[in-house]
Amino acid sequence: xxxxxxxxxxxxxxxxxxxxxxxxxxxxxxxxxxxxxxxxxxxxxxxxxxxxxxxxxxxxxxxxxxxxxxxxxxxxxxxxxxxxxxxxxxxxxxxxxxxxxxxxxxxxxxxxxxxxxxxxxxxxxxxxxxxxxxxxxxxxxxxxxxxxxxxxxxxxxxxxxxxx
Numbered sequence: 757x758x759x760x761x762x763x764x765x766x767x768x769x770x771x772x773x774x775x776x777x778x779x780x781x782x783x784x785x786x787x788x789x790x791x792x793x794x795x796x797x798x799x800x801x802x803x804x805x806x807x808x809x810x811x812x813x814x815x816x817x818x819x820x821x822x823x824x825x826x827x828x829x830x831x832x833x834x835x836x837x838x839x840x841x842x843x844x845x846x847x848x849x850x851x852x853x854x855x856x857x858x859x860x861x862x863x864x865x866x867x868x869x870x871x872x873x874x875x876x877x878x879x880x881x882x883x884x885x886x887x888x889x890x891x892x893x894x895x896x897x898x899x900x901x902x903x904x905x906x907x908x909x910x911x912x913x914x915x916x917x918x919x920x
Contacts, residue, residue, distance in 0.1 A: 778790050
């Protein structure tokens with residue numbers, strides 16, 4: 757501006773505002789001056805940065821969408837697993853109750869089996885004792901056929917024999 761003898765003070769309000777905007781733009785774009793040759797590469801660089809940022813933003817949105825879907829699927833899977841775990845715990849509880857009942861039945865059956873074994877042994881012993889008493893009963897029958905006086909006479913005879 758100095759080369760054309762132009763002073764910023766001679767500008768109108770609108771011109772001053774435009775000049776201030778031009779200077780602020782040059783500072784923001786970090787150009788060496790306010791020439792068009794400086795602004796075009798700076799704007800091109802910003803445009804490139806904008807496209808890279810938009811591209812990166814789209815990539816991040818896609819990745820975020822994938823992560824959101826994965827999170828949703830994971831949460832659904834977790835819910836299903838929790839429900840399955842509850843079902844398994846209920847099933848396990850029912851199975852434990854069955855096992856406890858079967859153990860009680862088994863203990864009862866063992867006790868009954870022991871009783872039956874004892875009863876069988878007692879019956880075998882009784883049968884054995886009955887077999888042993890058969891000859892004794894036969895011997896006793898021979899004495900039962902005798903008359904009571906004959907038994908007394910027989911006993912007296914035996915006692916006398918013993919005394920001798």
